[in-house]
Amino acid sequence: MSWFRYLLTKIKKITLSITGWLGQWLSSRCVNIHDFRKVSRWLLPKPIYGYLDGGADDEITLANNTQDFAQYELLPKYLVDVSSIDLTTHVMNCDINFPLVLSPTGMSRLFHPDGERAVAEAAKNAGLIYSLSTLSTHSIEEVAAICDVPKWFQIYVFKDRTLITEFFERCRKSGFVGMTLTIDVPPQGNREKDVRYGLTIPPKINLPRVLDYSLTPLWSINYLLGDKFELANVSHRAPVGNSDLMTLIKYLHDQFDFSVSWEDAEEMINLWAGPFAIKGISSVSDAKKAVEIGATTLILSNHGGRQLDSAVTPIGLLPEVRRAVGETVELILDGGVRRGSDIFKALALGANACSVGRPYLYGLATNGEQGVSKVLDILKTEFERTMGLMGITRVSDINRGCLRRRKFIE
């Protein structure tokens, strides 16, 4: 028996070092976020890649989120001293190394065995804020243990309000400095790729799906040899005697409060009594309401096109919201950012910073923590280059005059 265990440990070690080496090599070939996307498509089984990359219905909003950045063209000013560029800024009550935040994304263990731990570590090394999802596969306490820099937590309004107070308590104890309430769920968007490719949580390598999983042996080996898949923040809430994951997921699903109102959001803001963001702002009227009830940050977001298809894009809405709420309200643009120049455009249109989901997940799927670090580094380098080419040396100098809406060529 001990021989068998020894052999298994050896096989696991060798396999993990082969997959690690391959991830490193693939990551080294990627020069931009689109490359990381292509590699993760190749590495992940169809159901998992569909969950990562897909959007709701016809994916109109998903596509527009990125394409709408192309509606703007930059107006550079040359012969300016750009030998020293300062990318740092202060948002969400934290000093960060450049204007980027890592959005909350659930169940990151699906993409790499190190899941949220790897993302938190990469965010810490890059000097950026990571917002941990309620639906994470590593817990509040695990992430706090490796990430001793300011962190945020993302929450929903749950029917059982003791779940909310419990999260607030645990986050305070673990040094989370801010809370994000996501308001564009429930209900959940219609993500047809999840249905078409038979996504199950946890992933089941069963007969109908065996081909998908055998075509991606690296993911399958990593998944089978890695830690158990669990929804780490809520596993202790499983109904007594039914601690399997499916029961837990049903419990959580039942916890989503479809009757949630602005009064509930206000109650949560008062209860947290600290920096508080509302994520999912998709209209000027909601932006104004969020300010009225005391949100300190508004996140313009349509959940990366995963909820309401044909919803307005964050970049399209941004100028109107900035005009409506004034200069002092903190605005984060979330959705569609794939280039450092996108971050620059968003700041020129009035955002204080941008937030990304899929880009860092493509990095995670390709090469764990190092993949996430490389993605963040690419976005930083691109943003810095854009600043230099634009003749801008400080983030606070980026303004509306840096761009214009693209006109048809006469």
Ligand SMILES: Cc1cc2nc3c(=O)[nH]c(=O)nc-3n(C[C@H](O)[C@H](O)[C@H](O)COP(=O)(O)O)c2cc1C
């Ligand atoms: C795989 C995945 C899981 C997500 N899970 C959550 C979540 O748990 N909570 C949340 O508020 N948003 C979640 N989001 C939405 C992101 O926070 C963010 O709004 C979106 O990814 C931004 O668009 P982008 O992917 O184009 O950057 C998720 C997005 C993805 C791609």
